Amino acid sequence: MAIQKPTLPKGTRDFGPLQMARRNYIFDIIKDTFKLFGYQQLETPSMENLSTLTGKYGDEGDQLLFKILNSGDYLKDVAPSDIEAGAAATLAKVSEKGLRYDLTVPFARYVVMNRNEITYPFKRFQIQPVWRADRPQRGRYREFYQCDADVVGTDSLVCELEILLMIKRVFASLGLKDYAIKLNNRKILTGLAEVIGAAGREGELCVAIDKLDKIGWAKVQEELQQRSFKQEAIGKLSPIIDLLGSNREKLDFLESFLKDSEIGLKGIVELREVLELLNQYGESEDFVDFDVVLARGLSYYTGAIFEVKVNHVSIGSVSGGGRYDNLTGVFGLEGVSGVGFSFGVDRIYDVLEELNLFPTEQLEGTQVLITYFEEEGRNYGLQVLNKLRTAGIASELYPDVVKIKKQFTYADKKQIPFVMVLGSDEINAKQVSLKNLISGQQESMDLSDAIKMIQGQ
């Protein structure tokens, strides 16, 4: 058999040591924030029954699901007539499981299955990979991590407030200073469709309007025409398009614009309250931007909609979420309101890399490498190694008896800041030689002094 070069499946990646250190840096900040706000961690299986997943993300979403072929003879139930009927008819007979597409639907499933054990309001966070059979691009992968935090069992707008606060805390910790938390409300979009005389069509309306900053008002009008919106209705939208000013000014304008839509006004009230709560908490409205044309997750969001975009980078949104009043309804549990959002770690990684915001100092990693010349030094080194680790210092002993130069090169490559050299002089004097590879200074001392010096750093 000919040797073949190994490759990765399309849209997947390996993460090397440097990348993992950087990813953990991001994960730790997010995790700490979720915990600080009282969220508890949950994990669910990578695969779910296909019946749990399908129909939750729209037709597009169903197409992007990775399906898992049944084990064994997966063709045993397939008749020739099934194959003639096409892929859709055959699928149900060859696959009953799929990889999760997001963390929200598995969470809804979990809530329904554990409805009696859960204490409400239930605040949970979940950090796991999800899979989408999309075509990969920059910032778009087939396997990527989501960091979700959701609350179910309350419709309090305090939850919306906390989402804003968590986003602000995470981004501040990451050193991101130029970003926008775009905020809107599904009810406002519904109201918008009502007052322009296109009630019930906010989905279509939003798909077009959402592209405003990308393709411009003229093109959006064209698209709306193609979707057979009346010219009169399109004309009514124009004051919305150039809406500028503070959040308050925009809300004031929308309030009069939506005066004939009860639901639209409800959305305004909700948004005002979220901003008011932010104020009560003692936090500014910096980075929070009410954006009437923001439209995401329309297949299930019913209240607030969030999206976070970092300015001046070539990556799409890095976080998003919203309120869904009845996500568990499809699983037979009605009346459970939830709100949640998600950080896209892989995209945040790309953003931090593009903006050069990763901390340069390597916090994780070995602090000391023990080097020696022969067996005797290695035996002495093992005792030293034990004491270093007992003192809580990340340390390692070079495993092979090789030239000292090679051992130093290893320390240098691995960016280990200290090297201990153990030769006959040190062994006889029961000391160690400690070299600081950054300053280049080296001196002999007792091990206890060396430990102090390393910890003093």
Added chain:
RNA sequence: GUGGUUGUAGCUCAGCUGGUUAGAGCGCUGGUUUGUGGCACCAGAGGUCGCCGGUUCGAACCCGGUCUUCCACCCCA
């Protein structure tokens, strides 16, 4: 899913209108230094030119297919 794009050493890339043994920089290994890394100098290893097929006396180069990369659309983190 639709349209386009890319693939040459571990990495980043050269390689003329098809013509002998396919190059550079960085990295890697060894040496200058048998108790000392980074810097410098010297030497060396490393490629069925993504894969399969076709055209041709001759293909890294032209053609077809396939996989991969990146981009736009759709949608999304």
